[in-house]
Amino acid sequence: MGGIEFLKGHGTQNDFVLLPDAAGRLELTEARVAALCDRQRGLGADGVLRVVRAAALDIPSGGEWFMDYRNADGSIAEMCGNGVRVFARYLVDAGLATEGEFVVGTRAGDRPVVVHPDRSVTVGMGPATITGTSVTVVAGRPFSGVAVDVGNPHLVSLLDDDVADLDLRDQPDFDHDVFPHGVNLEFVNRLGEGALRMRVHERGVGETRACGTGTVAAVAAALHLAGTDTGASTVDIPGGRVEVTVSRGGSTLSGPAEIVARGEIDEAWWAAAGS
Numbered sequence: 001m002g003g004i005e006f007l008k009g010h011g012t013q014n015d016f017v018l019l020p021d022a023a024g025r026l027e028l029t030e031a032r033v034a035a036l037c038d039r040q041r042g043l044g045a046d047g048v049l050r051v052v053r054a055a056a057l058d059i060p061s062g063g064e065w066f067m068d069y070r071n072a073d074g075s076i077a078e079m080c081g082n083g084v085r086v087f088a089r090y091l092v093d094a095g096l097a098t099e100g101e102f103v104v105g106t107r108a109g110d111r112p113v114v115v116h117p118d119r120s121v122t123v124g125m126g127p128a129t130i131t132g133t134s135v136t137v138v139a140g141r142p143f144s145g146v147a148v149d150v151g152n153p154h155l156v157s158l159l160d161d162d163v164a165d166l167d168l169r170d171q172p173d174f175d176h177d178v179f180p181h182g183v184n185l186e187f188v189n190r191l192g193e194g195a196l197r198m199r200v201h202e203r204g205v206g207e208t209r210a211c212g213t214g215t216v217a218a219v220a221a222a223l224h225l226a227g228t229d230t231g232a233s234t235v236d237i238p239g240g241r242v243e244v245t246v247s248r249g250g251s252t253l254s255g256p257a258e259i260v261a262r263g264e265i266d267e268a269w270w271a272a273a274g275s
């Protein structure tokens, strides 16, 4: 009995299980996503990227393919920047898209991508909108932050203390009135002109080694605090380095994307994991 095709990939060590499912037939329950992402019981990942034709979902999209992103806890998020890079990489490797420019559909809207010959990918990340300020509490210490909407919600705290010293093992507290649907929390050091360092505690996942939408939020927040809304920066995350640009017209994220493996999920495991 055949299994269910999957691939494993990552963008700056933010890792994903990809599920080719052109017709959208897989029953992707929260329980199944959580079991797939479990690093002992399942394949292990920060999230799942279902690869489905936009037409199969009746979602108006300028792109042929839609990225159905799920967080490791099974929750749905509007957008995943590192995920789009890996998704685009897969489409080109699978011959479903041509290297160069094309569009990927997401819950946050269409996202133009450029898959470069060196296997890196640039994503048009849309607007990064400053929506206010709020506070987060990490291991008893409060930090003020800038709220940024990148299609998904972020709170960016710029610190003088080295972000390496933060204990992010537990979910930092945040204001649920400001973020009723949860929030991704970024902690950032300025390294100098056009260079940031960041760690992130992701909504629906926990601390990850990278967060694409989070790096865009971090650059937008740093620019805002410097009194502008346009600029570019590298962002060093535990999983590597990305390049971000932010302007009034939108934002871009550039970085590596790798497909690591492909295989089959056991049908009996899939059935049992679903409930």
Ligand SMILES: N[C@H](CCC[C@H](N)C(=O)O)C(=O)O
Residues within 6 Å of the ligand: 014, 046, 071, 076, 077, 078, 079, 080, 081, 082, 083, 152, 153, 184, 202, 203, 204, 205, 210, 211, 212, 213, 214
């Ligand atoms: N955890 C995020 C989604 C994934 C974001 C991150 N993996 C990225 O690369 O943007 C959220 O719930 O909004």
